[in-house]
Amino acid sequence: MAGFEDLIAVLPAWLMLLGGQLLLIIIPASAAFLFLYRWKGNPLRGRKIQPGFSSAATIRREVRYSILTALVFALNGFCIYLFMTEGWTLVYAEFSDYGWLYGTFSLVAAIVLHDAYFYWTHRLMHHRRLFHAFHRLHHTSRSPSPWAAYAFAPLEAVVQTMFLTILVFVLPLHVTVIYLFMVHMILRNVIGHSGFELFPRGTAAHTVFGILTTNTHHDLHHSAKAGNFGLYFTWWDRICGTENPDYRKTFARVTSRHIASEREEERTVAALKA
Structure with a gap:
């Protein structure tokens, strides 16, 4: 009976964590989906990376998972x-x-370490003996939407969440740093699965900012089902030779198309005024 009473005592804490986690995923995914996929005035519509849109059934599956x-x-x-x-x-x-200096360092360190963890576990889950059980479900979103960001099979969800469990035992982290890390992780993942390129033109080939994974970088991973395994940074893909050879060309094409569509709209407006 004491064990049951202990369980009841800690239940509110778990429900608060569940509610917070749901909000952390649902709010960014919903906002990105409504802005990019439902708002007719979306100024980034020319930056859709892949043609076409996911079916309603696919979106419902992504939401469930x-x-x-x-x-x-x-x-x-x-x-x-x-x-x-x-x-x-x-x-x-x-x-x-x-101190604040260490707090800042620990946040950066957590992000860099998470990127390494994600890259190598991601590659491992692409092994033919593991792919079906761990990662196949995520790849059913061939043209991802913001809801695909956390549409994982249960086993993959366990792999993804274990990083933080390991980290709190090896790196001193302030509770605020953990929260900021979670927010950064979810926002970057939702943006990366948005299906639209939000990064500025020239980012992929930039000397400094080229280390960041653009939305096209991860979108190519979904469409090609191989390569581009990194989460936040491109360096592991470059070091290990797993970057999609068409990445920079595709990024340039997508961002150039957006600029062209804007110019066409400007010409149309000018013609109407004339």
Whole structure:
């Protein structure tokens, strides 16, 4: 009976984590979907990376599995919460313990380490013996929408969420840094699966900003089903020779098409005024 009472006592904490996780996924995905796919005045419509749109059935599937992923993430978050209450993790609550400089460093370090973790687990899940159980469902979104970002099979959701579990045991992290890391992760993932190129023209070939994965970078991974395994940065793909050879050309074509469509609209407006 004591065990059941203990479970009831911690249930509100888990429900709060679940609600927070659902909001973290649903709000950005819904906002991006409504802006890019439902708003007729979308100024970025010329930057659709692939022709055509996902079916309503595909979107519904993506939403269902995104909710399931939120459930898995919340369960893992609850485990981390329990570990924290026992004092087993390196999570801390006072910035004065390590200072603001370290807090900033730890956020950057978490992002860089997550990118490495994602790249190598992503490649591993593309192994023929693992792909069907772990990653095939995510790739059923051949032309992804914002809802595809977290449309994972349960096993892949576990792999994705385990990074933070490992990290809190090896790197001191302030609770705010964990929250900012989660927000950054979800926003970048939703944007990367948007199906539209939002990065400025020239980003892919830029000396500095070329290290960032553009939306075209990950979209090509979905359409080609190989290469471009990175999440935030392109360096692992470049080092390991897994970057799609058509990446820069495709990015240039998509961004140039957008500029051309804007000029056509300007010419049309000018002609009407004349």
